[in-house]
Amino acid sequence: MNSSLQLPEFGYNIRPLFCLSPDIVNLNCGSFGCLPLIVQDEYISTFIKLEHNPDYFIRQIYRTEAADIRNTLNSFVGAEADCCVLVPNVAHGLHTVLRNLTWNSGDVVIMASTTYDIITRTVHSLRKAVPTPEIKQFQLFFPNSHANILLEFQECIRNSKSPSGKTVVIFDTIVSSPGVVLPWKKMVNICKAENVLSLVDAAHSIGHETGINLAEVSPDFWVSSCSKWLYVKRGCALLYVAPRNHSMIQQDLTPSMIIPDEKYSRFQAEFFWSGSTDVVTLMTVRPGEIMFGTSVRQQANIDRKEIALEFRQFLGGEQRIVNYCHSLAVQGGRRLAEILGTEIMCSTGEDPLELVGCMINVALPLPEGLMRAPDVLHNLDEGLLESKVYVLLFEHNSRYWIRASAQVFNQIEDFEKLGISLLRLCMNVK
Numbered sequence: 001m002n003s004s005l006q007l008p009e010f011g012y013n014i015r016p017l018f019c020l021s022p023d024i025v026n027l028n029c030g031s032f033g034c035l036p037l038i039v040q041d042e043y044i045s046t047f048i049k050l051e052h053n054p055d056y057f058i059r060q061i062y063r064t065e066a067a068d069i070r071n072t073l074n075s076f077v078g079a080e081a082d083c084c085v086l087v088p089n090v091a092h093g094l095h096t097v098l099r100n101l102t103w104n105s106g107d108v109v110i111m112a113s114t115t116y117d118i119i120t121r122t123v124h125s126l127r128k129a130v131p132t133p134e135i136k137q138f139q140l141f142f143p144n145s146h147a148n149i150l151l152e153f154q155e156c157i158r159n160s161k162s163p164s165g166k167t168v169v170i171f172d173t174i175v176s177s178p179g180v181v182l183p184w185k186k187m188v189n190i191c192k193a194e195n196v197l198s199l200v201d202a203a204h205s206i207g208h209e210t211g212i213n214l215a216e217v218s219p220d221f222w223v224s225s226c227s228k229w230l231y232v233k234r235g236c237a238l239l240y241v242a243p244r245n246h247s248m249i250q251q252d253l254t255p256s257m258i259i260p261d262e263k264y265s266r267f268q269a270e271f272f273w274s275g276s277t278d279v280v281t282l283m284t285v286r287p288g289e290i291m292f293g294t295s296v297r298q299q300a301n302i303d304r305k306e307i308a309l310e311f312r313q314f315l316g317g318e319q320r321i322v323n324y325c326h327s328l329a330v331q332g333g334r335r336l337a338e339i340l341g342t343e344i345m346c347s348t349g350e351d352p353l354e355l356v357g358c359m360i361n362v363a364l365p366l367p368e369g370l371m372r373a374p375d376v377l378h379n380l381d382e383g384l385l386e387s388k389v390y391v392l393l394f395e396h397n398s399r400y401w402i403r404a405s406a407q408v409f410n411q412i413e414d415f416e417k418l419g420i421s422l423l424r425l426c427m428n429v430k
């Protein structure tokens with residue numbers, strides 16, 4: 001936690017601590033993340049140090065640092081010791097699991113209709129595997145409720161699972177579009193009860209939800225991005241494999257060079273070095289040996305080395321960050337809906353906000369007859385990029401929506417600016 005008693009005020013007050021250009025309204029950190037300046041600074045200075053002596057750095061410093069960082073993240077998500085490895089991105093992590101499983105005829109993969117496009121394509125690439133698992137879909141439409149999703153999820157598994165072989169069920173913790181929170185821990189429990197493997201796409205989880213506690217939930221496989229919400233540079237994700245499944249994961253997608261090092265278990269050594277990559281990225285998770293630039297340190301009023309995870313402590317810790325982002329998502333979404341004359345996507349269950357984490361979905365004021373008109377989303381997207389106010393646009397369940405991500409540097413005014421831009425752009429849609 002921040003050592004000084006005064007915690008920084010969120011909103012525009014701390015915006016200068018992020019790399020964003022001052023003329024940009026970014027309500028889309030859920031896509032590519034937003035880097036704090038301090039993390040960028042640390043990245044650059046570590047990179048310079050690496051280039052001074054690449055052999056020493058990669059063979060000595062990186063080897064130890066990578067193990068420490070992995071252990072730090074392992075604790076961060078409440079996993080059992082030695083159950084996490086670092087991979088370049090979520091798609092890579094999920095693909096690694098799918099390619100390591102032994103497929104037999106009659107095996108089944110179930111995934112949701114809302115599965116992220118790259119992951120869907122990755123699953124379909126299994127069609128080239130021999131024998132090929134059968135691929136089935138769990139239909140997921142919103143608005144919906146957690147209670148109903150759980151019922152339909154269980155029913156789908158019961159109806160679709162392999163009668164004699166293996167079944168792997170892929171589902172999100174937080175869906176990309178719409179940006180909604182799923183009851184993923186209960187979905188893991190259903191998988192256990194139905195005796196099927198859970199492969200959880202937790203791309204949006206780290207830094208977005210608290211109390212992840214993987215040791216207790218114990219999904220079979222779970223992959224999260226560190227760059228979307230955790231303030232780590234792009235190119236770092238965490239793959240968790242439950243202890244009971246380590247023997248199923250024999251190799252990284254490209255097999256690693258094996259190093260004899262007691263800091264690495266057999267499973268972890270398999271993810272050490274699969275060819276040249278940007279090793280500095282993952283070192284932005286936690287403090288390295290390098291001091292970062294004084295200007296940033298002064299701005300953040302940080303008197304010691306603080307990088308991604310420590311920067312989050314400086315901001316007041318996980319709960320404070322998530323509370324701010326969640327309540328801004330709700331308030332901002334409501335304000336935006338008011339401006340657009342539409343509504344936010346609510347749950348149809350008892351708690352209307354159970355689908356909302358730090359992202360909110362708001363309907364666009366467009367007539368239904370426009371559905372699937374090819375250029376609508378493309379033109380709106382270009383218009384938003386030009387107006388320098390960006391959110392994700394998507395079509396779902398016969399309606400056009402936006403997904404806005406709230407971050408600690410956003411304020412309600414960002415949603416108002418977005419509303420004005422969207423109104424203007426929607427009026428021009430024919």
Ligand SMILES: Cc1ncc(COP(=O)(O)O)c(C=O)c1O
Nearest residue numbers: 089090091116175176201203225
């Ligand atoms: C739900 C979900 N899964 C997977 C991904 C892909 O993540 P990555 O770029 O780390 O592969 C994303 C990216 O936005 C996502 O939202």
